[in-house]
Amino acid sequence: MAAIQFVNVSKQYPGTTAPAVDNITLEIPEGSIVVLLGPSGCGKTTLLKMVNRLHEPTSGKILLDGVDIQSIPVNQLRRNIGYVIQQVGLFPHLSIAKNIAVVPDLLGWDRQRINQRVNELLDLVHLPLDFRNRYPAQLSGGQQQRVGLARALAADPEVMLMDEPFGAIDAITRESLQDQLLELQRRLKKTILFVTHDVEEALKLADEIIVLDKGRLVQKDTPCNLLANPAGDFVRQLLNTDDRIRQLSLxxxxxxxxxxxxxxxxxxxxxxxxxxxxxxxxxxxxxxxxxxxxxxxxxxxxxxxxxxxxxxxxxxxx
Amino acid sequence: MVDTLIHTLWQSYLYFLNRQTEFWGAVVDHLILAGIAIGLAILVCVPLGIWTSKSRFASLTLMNLVNGLRVIPSLAVLFLIIPYLGLTSTSAIVALTILAMPPVLINTDAAFRTLEPAIIEAARGMGMSAFQRLIKVEFPLAIPVILTGVRISAVDVIASATLAAFVGSGGLGIYITRGFALYDYSILFVGAIPVALITLAVEGLLALLQKTLQPIKT
Structure with missing residues (x-):
């Protein structure tokens, strides 16, 4: 069964003439990385944030494991979805350990289990254990986003939403984080919905890429098929298929x-x-x-x- | 000139030595008056400031009301209240509380308004309820800015609590009114100098508290 299903989902913000998301029907298969790709304003972030109900659709519905998300209490829904954002959004007044423990804490895990889980997660994202007692401001941008990733994974959610998580990180660190995400994914098999406007990132990470333009779904395909058969000029331009060797490398x-x-x-x-x-x-x-x-x-x-x-x-x- | 000043200060010191019981009683009264006013201002204005930061309506009405109150001098407030509450310490406390409120309200409002949106979004996205967000995230991050408001209030209120003597509520203002009445600077100084020292000390203590409570470790 598809982990996430969008059924005729539209979203129009008040005071705008065109919908941000225009009648999207889509299935996100379980255990895969699906990348929402498109220029800014194409509706990719809006689409993502409707899954954890930070935005509500104007019409249509979204199913998680076959269950309409409107029927789940909103905070319970969010605690079961990992959420990673570009600005990381770590809590600056909490230690790294407490930052990672936020969702387990909300879920009422006991202290020992949380402690153990925090250690596991630091290990998983390749951060040393003595980072437990540091504070976010003491970490580099790349390290902070590793903590962001660990925090999102803390309660072992099935579904992860990632909103341009590596967008604000320097190119070298970004590549290593991307590699690490792929390595993690091979082990964890999460369902990951990943937003980016970076074509190379999309080609590299995606099992499937969904190209959006002006709120509409333009093409949904594997990276290879997308490169081989772009549906129209918009996708061709977006992919800018000149440097084939570079694309093969992704x-x-x-x-x-x-x-x-x-x-x-x-x-x-x-x-x-x-x-x-x-x-x-x-x-x-x-x-x-x-x-x-x-x-x-x-x-x-x-x-x-x-x-x-x-x-x-x-x-x-x- | 300098000789006269030193002589006056010496007179003040002798005056203080002769009336230690009265003096320390006045200090305690002064601190209690100021403390109650600042405490009330915090109790009222921190919740109001949280409200104004989140509601356009509250922000428009309350902030304008409070900014309006700010332009009325405390002495005027005191005399406006006396017909209703009489020559009592309640009058003094009301006047001082009104004086203490604006900085706390304005700073609380600013503290919550300037929280980093990404942090709030992360908190929502992880499934914190509005109350959990407030207690676990927003409030701890807002504390330093709120305390800045409290510091401003505290300085204003401790200095202005001398007005309480006008309505017979004691405090170090008694030496100032007495000094005026007897045209004796040495008595006036027995009130004025301790007020200045207490103000500085409280300012310093609150700055220290602010530093300890600074949530963001670097």
Missing amino acids: VRVETVMKPLDSTIHSNRLPRVPLGTDLKRVLSLMLSPASDTVLVCQEGNPIGYITFEELRKVGCLSA
Whole structure:
């Protein structure tokens, strides 16, 4: 079942002539990262914030695991959804440990369980345990957002909403945070709705990208299909498909690979682990002149990519 | 000139030595009057300030009302109240409370209005109720700015509590009125100098309190 369903959702702010979100029907599959992509004012943040009811739709409804979110008490709903925002919004008067513990605290966990969970989470986001007693102002922007991520994950929610979480962070730190999010996601399998206006970020993180323009859904596709078959000029312009190698470097093998079948049996094929980008795959194909590369999970082949597949992603839209 | 001043101060000191019981009683009265006024102002204006920061209606009406009250001198307020409450300490306390209210109200309003929106959004997004947000997030972050208002009030009120003597409510003002009546500066100083010292001391203590309660550690 889809984790989040939007059914004919529209939102018009009072005093505006055009709706911010215009009749969107959409399913967000469980356990995947779905990126809402579009220029500012396209309605992506509004759409996101309707899921935890920071905004209420003008019409239509939103279902969470099949349940209409209007039927859930609003604070209970929010405590069960992880929420990460661009400005981080850590509480400056609370220690890092207390910041992370906010939702477990609201849920009434006992002290020992909270303590243990805080340690787990610091570990999960690669922060040292002695950060527990520091304060937000003592951390760098990247470290603060790691705490923001830990805080959102604290009560182990099924669904995470991330509103341009890495938008205010320098490029190098941003990349490492993106890598870390992917690594976390491989382990945790959350349903993540992620808003960004950064195309490269979308290509890199998304299992599926939803392109929005003026509140309307323009295209919903995997990063590869989006690159290969952009639906119209708006998407083509947004993706700006000139630097194909750069784009290949952002797309991960798991979004392209086909499951292993009996036609593939060479043990001498080059192998790459899950999470490898397509640029790396391309260079492997170039060097030993192999048309096929195996994708492995913990050393065992689980799928393959052929040069033909790669070409579809890399140049078809030209 | 300097000789005269030193002589007057010496006279003041002797006057103080001769009337220690009365003096310390006046100090206590003074502090109680000022304390009650500041306490009442906090009790009334912190909740009102939270309200005005969140409601346009409250902000328009209350803030204008209070700003209007500010232009009336405390002495005038005192004399306006006397016909209703008589020559009592209640009159003095009402006048002083009215004096103490505006800085507390204005600073509380500003404190809550200038909270960082992202912090409030995070608190809402995590499922804190309005009351939990207020107690756990908004209030602790607002305290330093509110205390600035309390400091301004405290200085005003401690200085102005000398007016209480006009309505026979004691306090260090008794030496000032007495000094005026007898045209004797040395008596006037017995009231004026301690008031200045107490004002400075309270200002310092509140600044220290503000520093300790500063919620944002860097």
